[in-house]
Amino acid sequence: MKDKLIFVTGGGSGLGLELVRLAWGRGYRVMCTGRRGVQDLPDDFPDIPYLCCDLSSQQGAQQAADWALGQSHGRIDCALLNAAAGYFRPLVAETATSLSDVLALNLEANMILAHRLAPALDGGTLALIGSVARKGAAGMPVYASSKGALDGFGRALAEEWRGRACVRVLHPGPIATGMAARAGRKPDFADRLFLSPRAMAHCVLDAALARKGADRQVISYGRVLFHPARLLRRGAT
Amino acid sequence: MGRVLITGGSSGLGKALVDLCVERGLAPVCVLDIDPAPDAGDGKLDWVFHDMADQEAAPWAALSETLQKKGPFDLVILNAGINATGRFEGIPLATHLSVARVNLLGPLRLVHMLLHAGLLAPGGRLVLISSLSVFTGYPGAASYAASKDGLASLARALRKPLRKSGNISVQLVCPGPMDTPHAARHAPEGARADRRIDPARVARQILELPHGRFVLLPGPGAKLAAVAGALFPQIMMRIMGKVLFARLK
Ligand SMILES: NC(=O)c1ccc[n+]([C@@H]2O[C@H](COP(=O)([O-])OP(=O)(O)OC[C@H]3O[C@@H](n4cnc5c(N)ncnc54)[C@H](OP(=O)(O)O)[C@@H]3O)[C@@H](O)[C@H]2O)c1
Numbered sequence: 001m002k003d004k005l006i007f008v009t010g011g012g013s014g015l016g017l018e019l020v021r022l023a024w025g026r027g028y029r030v031m032c033t034g035r036r037g038v039q040d041l042p043d044d045f046p047d048i049p050y051l052c053c054d055l056s057s058q059q060g061a062q063q064a065a066d067w068a069l070g071q072s073h074g075r076i077d078c079a080l081l082n083a084a085a086g087y088f089r090p091l092v093a094e095t096a097t098s099l100s101d102v103l104a105l106n107l108e109a110n111m112i113l114a115h116r117l118a119p120a121l122d123g124g125t126l127a128l129i130g131s132v133a134r135k136g137a138a139g140m141p142v143y144a145s146s147k148g149a150l151d152g153f154g155r156a157l158a159e160e161w162r163g164r165a166c167v168r169v170l171h172p173g174p175i176a177t178g179m180a181a182r183a184g185r186k187p188d189f190a191d192r193l194f195l196s197p198r199a200m201a202h203c204v205l206d207a208a209l210a211r212k213g214a215d216r217q218v219i220s221y222g223r224v225l226f227h228p229a230r231l232l233r234r235g236a237t
Numbered sequence: 238m239g240r241v242l243i244t245g246g247s248s249g250l251g252k253a254l255v256d257l258c259v260e261r262g263l264a265p266v267c268v269l270d271i272d273p274a275p276d277a278g279d280g281k282l283d284w285v286f287h288d289m290a291d292q293e294a295a296p297w298a299a300l301s302e303t304l305q306k307k308g309p310f311d312l313v314i315l316n317a318g319i320n321a322t323g324r325f326e327g328i329p330l331a332t333h334l335s336v337a338r339v340n341l342l343g344p345l346r347l348v349h350m351l352l353h354a355g356l357l358a359p360g361g362r363l364v365l366i367s368s369l370s371v372f373t374g375y376p377g378a379a380s381y382a383a384s385k386d387g388l389a390s391l392a393r394a395l396r397k398p399l400r401k402s403g404n405i406s407v408q409l410v411c412p413g414p415m416d417t418p419h420a421a422r423h424a425p426e427g428a429r430a431d432r433r434i435d436p437a438r439v440a441r442q443i444l445e446l447p448h449g450r451f452v453l454l455p456g457p458g459a460k461l462a463a464v465a466g467a468l469f470p471q472i473m474m475r476i477m478g479k480v481l482f483a484r485l486k
Contacts, residue, residue, distance in 0.1 A: 136396070138396070138465075
């Protein structure tokens with residue numbers, strides 16, 4: 001079971017990086033894509049197959065899928081589609097390009113990857129990383145919309161693939177990866193309450209790999225703060 | 238109520254909405270569509286050719302200019318949409334991507350443009366036609382379900398900011414199967430047309446929706462299914478799998 005192959009998108013930083021580190025640390029085989037070049041990966045990045053590509057273009061997403069298929073020899077145990085971006089600003093402050101880029105990365109790339117990786121995922125798991133923002137976060141309407149769409153997509157696919165492959169949409173609560181600040185949100189007192197990326201990665205990986213679980217899961221304070229790994233090794237997570 | 242803008246007016250719910258608006262003297266109704274204008278327009282319809290899935294900047298800029306001469310609009314109904322049914326992997330990627338673009342990216346761009354150009358009249362209504370699938374799930378139409386959930390999240394996110402900035406009421410309509418050519422094309426084999434709700438009835442409910450209401454589930458069937466789906470999402474999804482997806486294959 002330890003030679004399970006795990007594929008992560010957006011593995012060069014943020015939650016994706018923690019997912020890569022964690023899965024690798026647990027002894028799984030891991031491969032990932034990221035937007036940053038190899039030279040910009042952290043020094044302690046594990047020695048695993050890495051593809052640098054921009055998933056917000058259709059060609060990029062197709063290239064990533066083909067690369068993953070090639071690397072995996074046609075069998076992926078778990079795909080964690082995590083790469084995403086968005087802006088903390090009103091709809092009127094967006095641009096036509098930012099609208100289509102966010103939708104392309106957060107929704108279309110994942111549809112393309114699911115479509116192409118479908119045969120390799122037989123008997124495996126497709127985990128789509130959503131966000132609690134999908135409920136309609138007023139501060140980031142386009143991001144919320146894209147994550148809502150990912151949710152509708154994942155739930156439909158979960159039912160279609162049931163019995164053949166497992167599909168789960170996992171919706172994290174706020175994580176201290178700096179994404180919120182990069183999205184343009186002014187840091188305030190609430191930032192101190194953001195969840196640690198490592199603890200979130202534990203919960204996300206466990207939720208993705210669990211034999212049983214709902215198609216749609218929220219992974220926020222309740223689950224992250226009371227995760228066994230955190231309770232056992234205080235400070236480590 | 239003053240000026241009306243509707244996307245997708247040549248068939249189904251969109252046509253019912255256009256007809257009802259004309260009947261109620263809300264003409265000229267501005268319609269965005271990719272089909273040619275119907276003959277019997279006689280000045281009651283202001284038909285504008287526009288492809289919601291257009292990726293280029295120029296057609297959107299041209300549309301903005303055109304609409305600035307006709308707006309601002311008191312009632313905007315984002316109705317245009319397409320579907321693709323079958324096994325997700327069995328449908329070409331290009332089809333899935335156009336569903337996402339017509340049903341979700343297009344509306345995002347249009348609302349963005351309307352806000353930018355100040356074409357949503359204060360006190361008006363912005364109505365997004367989503368689907369009952371938001372509550373029940375829709376296996377066998379993965380990209381369609383995605384787009385409709387995306388619209389629902391968008392409506393929820395825009396609701397407060399638009400109410401605050403211009404007392405614009407954002408409204409989410411989640412119809413179940415309607416008796417339209419669209420439904421007939423995508424219903425599973427053996428589905429009964431007489432169980433589907435009449436689009437004219439849905440159109441009436443939309444036009445009469447009070448300013449303060451957020452969600453419209455037209456008809457008792459949709460209301461029941463939505464409540465069941467909200468309470469027991471997993472069970473509802475399995476039922477949809479059995480009655481819908483299994484029969485699509
Ligand atoms: N942070 C939160 O509070 C939060 C809350 C709920 C859900 N989430 C979700 O959790 C996931 C991870 O978020 P995060 O906090 O780790 O965000 P993040 O720190 O901003 O990381 C996003 C990842 O996506 C990659 N990426 C961005 N644009 C890309 C593109 N065009 N092509 C390919 N890769 C691209 C980034 O690569 P580079 O770093 O190399 O650019 C990065 O690895 C996302 O799906 C996010 O929506 C986050």
